[in-house]
Every structure is written in C-alpha cells, then in structure tokens.
Amino acid sequence: MESGSLDNEAPPPHGALGTEISDPETRQKKCQEEIEKYVKEQHNAGGDICLARFLADKQGFVAENSSKISNYKAFWRHSFGRIVKKLGVRTAKGKANWKAIEASINKEGEPSSLTSSASKTLSGTPLSAKVLEYVNEMYNSKLKYPKWQLSTGKIVEDTMHAFAKECLYEHSSLSLILDISDPCWKAHFTPAELVELRTYHKPELKPLPNELKEYLDKFSGVYDLNKLIDIHMQNRFHPSQADLHWVEKTIGDILDLYYYSYDVDNKTEADLVRRLWGFIEKCYDESKFYVISGEKVSVSSSNRMNEDRSVPGATPLTRKKTGTKVDILIKHLYDDFGVGEAGLSGGAVSTKYITEASIKLPKSLKDVLWNLLKMATKDTQQLCVPGFIINGTELTVKLMDIPSGNACRVYTLGPMPFPLIPETFFKNFIPLVTLVWQWSTQRQSTSGACVGARGARPRGCGVRGRGHGHN
Incomplete structure (x- = not known):
C-alpha cells in the first residue's frame, strides 16, 4: 500500500462498550x-x-x-x-x-x-468503573473486622479509602494492602503515624544463633579468595547440623563462582536463580517446607478466585478460574506459605520490578495470607507471609501481616546485592544469609498458628466474601 494517511473515520460500532451482544x-x-x-x-x-x-x-x-x-x-x-x-x-x-x-x-x-509482555504494560491501563465501584463497596460495607484506629484517632482503612478514590490506575490500596514503604503515604499520614504503622505488633525476626554468628565472623576482614577458601575448607559441618551445614554449602558454592570466574552478564534468568540464589531453596532442605519454581499457579490464588464456585442449577456451572502464576512457591503439603518472582535485570527502578514489587507480589501474598487464615487456630497477628523478588543479582524481601483491623501491612527489605567479588563477600553475604534464615524460621511460627489438619473453620481476611480488594 502506498504511504500516506488512512481515513480515521470508522463506522460506529453496534452497541456501546459494556453492552451484551448475543448475535x-x-x-x-x-x-x-x-x-x-x-x-x-x-x-x-x-x-x-x-x-x-x-x-x-x-x-x-x-x-x-x-x-x-x-x-x-x-x-x-x-x-x-x-x-x-x-x-x-x-x-x-x-x-x-x-x-x-x-x-x-x-x-x-x-x-x-500486571504481567503483560506486550509493548504496553497493564500498569498504564486505566481502572474500569466496575473496579472502582467494587473498591468503594469493599471499603464501605465488606470490612469484616473493626477498623484500625491509630493513637492520633486517625482510621487507617478510611485513610486508605480516601486515597483509593483518587486512583485512576492500579494501586495496592485498591486491594486493602498497606505498603508502608510506598512514598504516597507520606502525604496521608504524619511522621509519627507512619512510625506507629510500622511498629505496631511488628513481626519479630529471630537473631542468628550464636554458632552461626561465630562461624560467619571467621570470614570478617578477609578479602583474598585463597584465604576465604582456606577458612571454608577448615570448617566443615555434618548435615545433622542443619543451619551450619546449609551456610557452609552456600559459602562453598559462592567461592566456586569466584574461583571459576562465573560470568553473570552472559546468563539467563533461570541460570542466575539456580547458581546465585539456589541457597534460598536449600535453606528448607531439613524442614517440612519445600520450594518449587518455574511459573506455577498459586493454589491460594486459585482457591480465592473459586471460593464461591458451585452448581447454580438454573445456569451452567461456571468455568474454573486460573490462579495467578508466580515464579517461586514455598509450600507445605498442599498449601502455599510464601511466593517469589524472578527477573533478569533492570534494577529497582525498572517498570517490571516496580509493578511486580508494588502490585503483583503483594496481591499474591494476600492470597496466601487469606488461605492460611482459614486454617488459623491462634491469633492472626502471629501470621506473617514472606515474598521475595530476585532481580538479576539483587534480592528484595517483602513481609505481609495483619497487625490490626482489616488492612494487610507490607514491609520491604532491600534490594540487597549478591556478593559478586571476594572483596564484597562478607559485607554483602551476611545480610542475605541472615534474612533468608530469618524468614525460613518465621515459617515455623506461621505454620504453628495454623491448624495441623486441613479444613478448619474459615475466618476470612478483613473482607467478607472474596477477601481481596479486586483481582
């Protein structure tokens, strides 16, 4: 066809958008x-x-x-x-x-x-009137528990609702999620209120055991690869010493990367997850939890989406909805206890990282929390669900809990860099191994707050019915 402008005029469509067309x-x-x-x-x-x-x-x-x-x-x-x-x-x-x-x-x-691979991400898709209507209904009439009132008298859910009304595009507040690291809340809460939001019933992460700290301290101040290898070779542990054995194996794997000049710039996403971040999965080797990876459907997400599915009688049975797919799942038996997303690169300011860290991962975490709450036999404040984002050579961890009321609070830790050279081994490895160990032990507390056998009385997750702001 010859170059030039095409006629912009098109015949008017039959029926407005949103009108049911049966023919x-x-x-x-x-x-x-x-x-x-x-x-x-x-x-x-x-x-x-x-x-x-x-x-x-x-x-x-x-x-x-x-x-x-x-x-x-x-x-x-x-x-x-x-x-x-x-x-x-x-x-x-x-x-x-x-x-x-x-x-x-x-x-x-x-x-x-927000996982579109096409040229325009869904983060730029305006919210529909239907979504906004559901969000208003959720905040106005579907909250299950008394609202969270701060010491200043401010109501957390009401403040979140006021902000949600201003949103034209997707945001975690539309799903009743309060990410306290989101800078938007600085305009809606005072500095003192933000401190209270962060510290009220804050999850307690256990410190590293003394034997682990003493072992890791042996590498402090050592920057030469051969000396690092010598220390590692002189301190080996039996598998029965689970934590020490895990850290020792992890250090050995990292030192191998140094010794054989592993090129992180010429690898796929799967390569980096396997070679750099494999110690995350291995941390659960001796526990009742296990890790699966490779774009798997979250059972928690599927359960939540199909919660109201039943035989209607007057109409055909609706099709089962597919749950959200995530890159990594931490599981025990059938249930999800944590989720993770993995990407190749782009940094903490890339569109993919921002959308997954700010929307997809928190919503997946809420699905997990919603599912675990149905089995909870103790105070829900004991429940804390971890999520993490692997972004090439960086790791970000998010923790979700429900400190009070109905909102799901999210903490963000990181991003933390992987120790790519011997000179940064001790400085960068200690925060990583500490946090991974802490969230693995946190799973034990969460598991202990849930009933041993499945099928406990449903408790909900802040919202009656679907338990999720919007999908």
Missing part, C-alpha cells in the same frame, strides 16, 4: 470495526501495528468480547489478519500475551496481575 454476526462486525479503527489510528500516528499491541492496548474490549467465544484466540487472529490485509498495511512482530487476556476474562474484565 455472533453482530459481535464479529463490532470487533472488526474496532480493529479497523485501531489500525488506522496506529498507522496515522506512525506506531507499530501488531496483534500483540492491539491485545495490550484494548485488553478490556478484547476480554469483554471473548467470554462467549469458544476459540477466542483464533477469532482475534483471524479478525486482525483480515483487517490488516484489507487495509494493506504492514505489521510488526510481537508476542501476543494471551495469559493476560485469559486473566481478564476469568476476572470479568478487571485488570490482571
């Missing part, structure tokens, strides 16, 4: 008209034209018009291909993120977990 021919025509309008706008603006970008930019529209199509992927591929062929425009390459579309369909058009 397949009418639905198909409406979708093709929307595609044609989009392609023309992209062409005139000089933007890339591809199915992946269309699906990302028009996710709500696509999800809304896919729920009653058995093979919706083929429908959109065929429709998009037909329109671009009709207009004679060239298309760019792009990987369609069907998982995000499926998530939106499962969640009735609400924003998904």
Whole structure:
C-alpha cells in the first residue's frame, strides 16, 4: 500500500462498550470495526501495528468480547489478519500475551496481575468503573473486622479509602494492602503515624544463633579468595547440623563462582536463580517446607478466585478460574506459605520490578495470607507471609501481616546485592544469609498458628466474601 494517511473515520460500532451482544454476526462486525479503527489510528500516528499491541492496548474490549467465544484466540487472529490485509498495511512482530487476556476474562474484565509482555504494560491501563465501584463497596460495607484506629484517632482503612478514590490506575490500596514503604503515604499520614504503622505488633525476626554468628565472623576482614577458601575448607559441618551445614554449602558454592570466574552478564534468568540464589531453596532442605519454581499457579490464588464456585442449577456451572502464576512457591503439603518472582535485570527502578514489587507480589501474598487464615487456630497477628523478588543479582524481601483491623501491612527489605567479588563477600553475604534464615524460621511460627489438619473453620481476611480488594 502506498504511504500516506488512512481515513480515521470508522463506522460506529453496534452497541456501546459494556453492552451484551448475543448475535455472533453482530459481535464479529463490532470487533472488526474496532480493529479497523485501531489500525488506522496506529498507522496515522506512525506506531507499530501488531496483534500483540492491539491485545495490550484494548485488553478490556478484547476480554469483554471473548467470554462467549469458544476459540477466542483464533477469532482475534483471524479478525486482525483480515483487517490488516484489507487495509494493506504492514505489521510488526510481537508476542501476543494471551495469559493476560485469559486473566481478564476469568476476572470479568478487571485488570490482571500486571504481567503483560506486550509493548504496553497493564500498569498504564486505566481502572474500569466496575473496579472502582467494587473498591468503594469493599471499603464501605465488606470490612469484616473493626477498623484500625491509630493513637492520633486517625482510621487507617478510611485513610486508605480516601486515597483509593483518587486512583485512576492500579494501586495496592485498591486491594486493602498497606505498603508502608510506598512514598504516597507520606502525604496521608504524619511522621509519627507512619512510625506507629510500622511498629505496631511488628513481626519479630529471630537473631542468628550464636554458632552461626561465630562461624560467619571467621570470614570478617578477609578479602583474598585463597584465604576465604582456606577458612571454608577448615570448617566443615555434618548435615545433622542443619543451619551450619546449609551456610557452609552456600559459602562453598559462592567461592566456586569466584574461583571459576562465573560470568553473570552472559546468563539467563533461570541460570542466575539456580547458581546465585539456589541457597534460598536449600535453606528448607531439613524442614517440612519445600520450594518449587518455574511459573506455577498459586493454589491460594486459585482457591480465592473459586471460593464461591458451585452448581447454580438454573445456569451452567461456571468455568474454573486460573490462579495467578508466580515464579517461586514455598509450600507445605498442599498449601502455599510464601511466593517469589524472578527477573533478569533492570534494577529497582525498572517498570517490571516496580509493578511486580508494588502490585503483583503483594496481591499474591494476600492470597496466601487469606488461605492460611482459614486454617488459623491462634491469633492472626502471629501470621506473617514472606515474598521475595530476585532481580538479576539483587534480592528484595517483602513481609505481609495483619497487625490490626482489616488492612494487610507490607514491609520491604532491600534490594540487597549478591556478593559478586571476594572483596564484597562478607559485607554483602551476611545480610542475605541472615534474612533468608530469618524468614525460613518465621515459617515455623506461621505454620504453628495454623491448624495441623486441613479444613478448619474459615475466618476470612478483613473482607467478607472474596477477601481481596479486586483481582
């Protein structure tokens, strides 16, 4: 096709967005008209034209018009291909993120977990009126427990609700999550109130045992690789000394990386997780917990999404919704006790890191907490769920608890760098091994607060019904 502007005018669609269309021919025509309008706008603006970008930019529209199509992927591929062929425009390459579309369909058009791999992340997707309506209903009438009142008289949930009303895009407060490291709260709480939010019923992390501290102190002030290896070779521990054996193996693995000049710049995400961060999984070797990795569906997320699923009688049984997929799960038997996300690089200011650390991971942690609360037999303040983000050579840890009222509080620790050279071994390794050991022992406290056998009386998670602000 000759270069030049395409006509921006497109025939008006049959029915406004959000209107139910039962006639397949009418639905198909409406979708093709929307595609044609989009392609023309992209062409005139000089933007890339591809199915992946269309699906990302028009996710709500696509999800809304896919729920009653058995093979919706083929429908959109065929429709998009037909329109671009009709207009004679060239298309760019792009990987369609069907998982995000499926998530939106499962969640009735609400924003998904911000994991789009297309050209436009979902963090830039405006909130729908339906989401905002649900959030207001949640704060106004679905809170299960008395609200958290600070010593100044300020009500935490009311303050969060006031901020949530101002949100045009996704934020953790829409899910009743209070991330105390989020700078937005400085404008809504005084410095003294922020201290109270941080310290009230703060989770107690155990200090390292003396024998571990004494062993690690042997490496203090040592920067030469051969001397580090000598100290390691002179101090070996039997597997029955679980903590010492774990730390000793971890140090040996790190020293091997130094000795064999392991190149972290020429590795995949899976390589770095396995070689640099494998000690996280090995920390649970002698415990009743285990770690699985590789984009697995969170059972907690699936349980929460399908909590109200039943045989309705008058209508067909609804399709089971797919839970959120995470990169790493800490489990005991069937239940999740922690989650993790892994990325290759980009730093703490990258879009992927910010969206996963600020929204996806906290919401996944709340699913885990919600599921554990159903089994809790003791004070819910004893429950604390860990999450972590591996961002190349950095580790960030988040801890979630419910100190009072209904809000889920999130602490952020890090990011902490991996010790990449012998000169930084002691300085960077001690915080990492300490925190990993602490959160592994915290799991024991959380497990102890939950009933041994499954099927305890449900207790909820601050909100009656779904127990989650929005999906």
